Amino acid sequence: MKQTLKRQNILPMRKGIITLIGRSESSSMMQDAGLLLLRLVVGGLLAGHGSQKLFGWFEGPGMKGTRGMVESMGFMPGAPWAAAASTSEFGGGVLTTTGFLHPLGPLGTIGAMLIAALKVHGGKPIWATKGGAELPVINIATALALTMTGPGRFSLDNLFGIRLPRSFVAAVAVIEAVLIVTGLIRSATPAEEETEERPATTTSVSESKAGV
Numbered sequence: 001m002k003q004t005l006k007r008q009n010i011l012p013m014r015k016g017i018i019t020l021i022g023r024s025e026s027s028s029m030m031q032d033a034g035l036l037l038l039r040l041v042v043g044g045l046l047a048g049h050g051s052q053k054l055f056g057w058f059e060g061p062g063m064k065g066t067r068g069m070v071e072s073m074g075f076m077p078g079a080p081w082a083a084a085a086s087t088s089e090f091g092g093g094v095l096t097t098t099g100f101l102h103p104l105g106p107l108g109t110i111g112a113m114l115i116a117a118l119k120v121h122g123g124k125p126i127w128a129t130k131g132g133a134e135l136p137v138i139n140i141a142t143a144l145a146l147t148m149t150g151p152g153r154f155s156l157d158n159l160f161g162i163r164l165p166r167s168f169v170a171a172v173a174v175i176e177a178v179l180i181v182t183g184l185i186r187s188a189t190p191a192e193e194e195t196e197e198r199p200a201t202t203t204s205v206s207e208s209k210a211g212v
Contacts, residue, residue: 028153035152039096042142046109047093054086073119074187081183088112096146099155101162103169106143111176113139118184 052060061069063079066086071078092108095101113136121133128134151157 032152032154035146035149036099036154038142039099039146039151039155042109042139042146043093043096043098043105045093046112046139047090047097050086050088050090050093050112053082054090075183076186084179085112085115092143096143096151099151099157101164102151102155102157103147104164104172106147107169107173107176109143110140110147111180113137113143114180115183119187 048058051057052062053066054063056062056065063082063086067078067082070081070085075081088108089112092105092112095105096109097105099105117133117136117140121131121136124130124132126132126134126137157163
């Protein structure tokens with residue numbers, strides 16, 4: 001009699017546990033599918049954007065046009081900065097899309113988008129319709145979220161069992177931060193010098209017109 005009661009109590013418990021496990025696996029699967037969708041869209045578009053600068057694909061400017069663009073923002077010499085910006089976008093997009101060597105892809109995305117937000121869209125209202133940093137900020141938030149959550153099971157890292165050491169990831173993040181700060185400081189210098197030179201040039205022109 002006691003054994004029968006025990007079995008009657010155990011069976012519902014087993015069914016409940018199995019149900020909970022099934023729901024947990026289903027929920028986890030949906031979360032990983034959501035991460036995959038996010039990576040494919042954001043990473044794929046960023047890789048395409050970077051390929052425009054790096055290879056001139058999709059009617060992009062290529063390295064020559066990208067060099068001129070970064071030089072106009074004060075990044076000198078233009079060639080290495082153009083290569084860094086293009087590689088960061090293209091490489092970050094590819095790594096994010098495939099979920100390979102995480103979180104190097106999202107970190108590359110964050111670096112490129114920070115520069116875009118501060119140098120290209122800085123000083124403007126946030127909205128894209130006003131030329132602001134709306135889209136770079138969205139990309140930064142997405143990349144940061146992926147950095148925190150991981151790429152999910154549908155990734156090359158999960159397929160091959162790859163997990164980068166935290167010390168290595170931290171070192172990459174520090175190097176990237178140093179490069180960003182250095183670039184922003186160096187790119188601001190020419191603009192300041194140009195601003196200082198303009199009044200003198202204007203004065204000279206005025207004097208020459210006055211016959212001085």
